[in-house]
Amino acid sequence: MSGLVEIRNLTKVYEKKRTALDGLNLVIPRGKIVGLLGPNGSGKTTLIKILNGLLVPTGGQVLINGLAPGAQTKARISYLPERTYFQNSMRVKELLEYFADFYEDFRMERAREMLLSLHINENDRIKTLSKGTREKVQLILVMSRDADLYVLDEPIAGVDPAARDYIIKTIIKNYNEKATVLLSTHLISDIENILDEVIFIREGRLLLQTTVEEIREVKGKSVDSYFREVFAC
Amino acid sequence: MAWNLDSDRPIYSQILERIQMQIAAGIYEPGEKIPSVRELAADAGVNPNTMQKALAELEHRNLVVTLRTSGRVVTEDLNMIRETKNQLAKEQIDDFLKRMKALGFEREDILIMLKKETGGESA
Numbered sequence: 001m002s003g004l005v006e007i008r009n010l011t012k013v014y015e016k017k018r019t020a021l022d023g024l025n026l027v028i029p030r031g032k033i034v035g036l037l038g039p040n041g042s043g044k045t046t047l048i049k050i051l052n053g054l055l056v057p058t059g060g061q062v063l064i065n066g067l068a069p070g071a072q073t074k075a076r077i078s079y080l081p082e083r084t085y086f087q088n089s090m091r092v093k094e095l096l097e098y099f100a101d102f103y104e105d106f107r108m109e110r111a112r113e114m115l116l117s118l119h120i121n122e123n124d125r126i127k128t129l130s131k132g133t134r135e136k137v138q139l140i141l142v143m144s145r146d147a148d149l150y151v152l153d154e155p156i157a158g159v160d161p162a163a164r165d166y167i168i169k170t171i172i173k174n175y176n177e178k179a180t181v182l183l184s185t186h187l188i189s190d191i192e193n194i195l196d197e198v199i200f201i202r203e204g205r206l207l208l209q210t211t212v213e214e215i216r217e218v219k220g221k222s223v224d225s226y227f228r229e230v231f232a233c
Numbered sequence: 234m235a236w237n238l239d240s241d242r243p244i245y246s247q248i249l250e251r252i253q254m255q256i257a258a259g260i261y262e263p264g265e266k267i268p269s270v271r272e273l274a275a276d277a278g279v280n281p282n283t284m285q286k287a288l289a290e291l292e293h294r295n296l297v298v299t300l301r302t303s304g305r306v307v308t309e310d311l312n313m314i315r316e317t318k319n320q321l322a323k324e325q326i327d328d329f330l331k332r333m334k335a336l337g338f339e340r341e342d343i344l345i346m347l348k349k350e351t352g353g354e355s356a
Binding site for chain 2: 168169177192195217221222
């Protein structure tokens with residue numbers, strides 16, 4: 001079977017000729033949890049934004065389920081951006097309704113159950129929640145969709161270790177088995193145990209795509225130590 | 234997370250060893266239902282595909298059986314469990330002996346020390 005995401009010779013050049021993606025080739029399989037790893041400025045967020053149709057590539061091709069990014073692919077991708085985009089004055093309840101209106105695959109019951117287990121009141125306004133709780137709410141919304149592809153940009157950045165564990169468990173428990181989870185992170189050691197595969201990118205190009213078990217077996221190292229070795233400055 | 238997995242060894246073999254140990258030690262009792270792949274994976278904080286592979290291997294080794302009605306359960310074959318337990322004990326002993334030899338102890342010394350430490354008579 002072909003990959004869920006197929007990327008061919010993808011380039012993105014920003015204004016002032018800064019190249020973010022430089023002929024990237026990549027196939028992301030179905031049914032896997034995949035880590036997108038690379039140093040700052042390697043092109044991770046640019047790639048994620050192109051997958052979500054938020055940026056238009058300069059050249060090359062991206063196919064998701066055989067389709068170029070657009071309304072049809074957006075309906076099947078659940079995206080957690082690096083920064084929260086919620087309006088602070090909104091109530092949690094309003095956000096739930098918003099998601100239910102917007103996405104056909106949103107499962108209200110699942111979201112409510114998770115919020116309840118965290119004792120989050122649906123009548124609370126976003127601005128009254130702590131940063132960690134806000135991140136959890138956002139993840140709950142994203143993981144309550146039955147998407148084909150979950151794209152999580154730095155899902156555990158900026159939250160305490162207990163909240164990280166919660167987020168990791170929530171990802172494992174909720175992603176649809178046939179779906180793929182693509183997540184970018186700098187906190188590799190916290191997340192590598194849940195990954196099937198890792199993708200290392202550098203300067204907008206693919207450096208390595210392999211499994212976590214392969215790295216451990218062949219190199220006798222964690223992905224985190226291997227990453228440090230490969231990207232040592 | 235509570236599973237305390239080493240970061241430089243394959244995850245698959247570590248979770249396999251751990252569940253096997255729990256069955257041998259009776260933490261999972263004969264006939265007891267094993268949580269779903271998802272639940273176990275979430276509890277261990279590991280990839281569900283890796284957990285699935287480990288459980289399939291336990292099934293292959295006949296320590297775990299899949300029932301049509303109740304999902305995966307621990308085998309009720311007590312001989313099988315005892316055999317596994319003995320096998321794990323043997324591995325522990327081999328490991329111990331290897332390390333004692335590396336420290337320069339001979340068989341006789343080791344036996345004397347073991348007796349002493351376990352409260353038996355010293356020679």
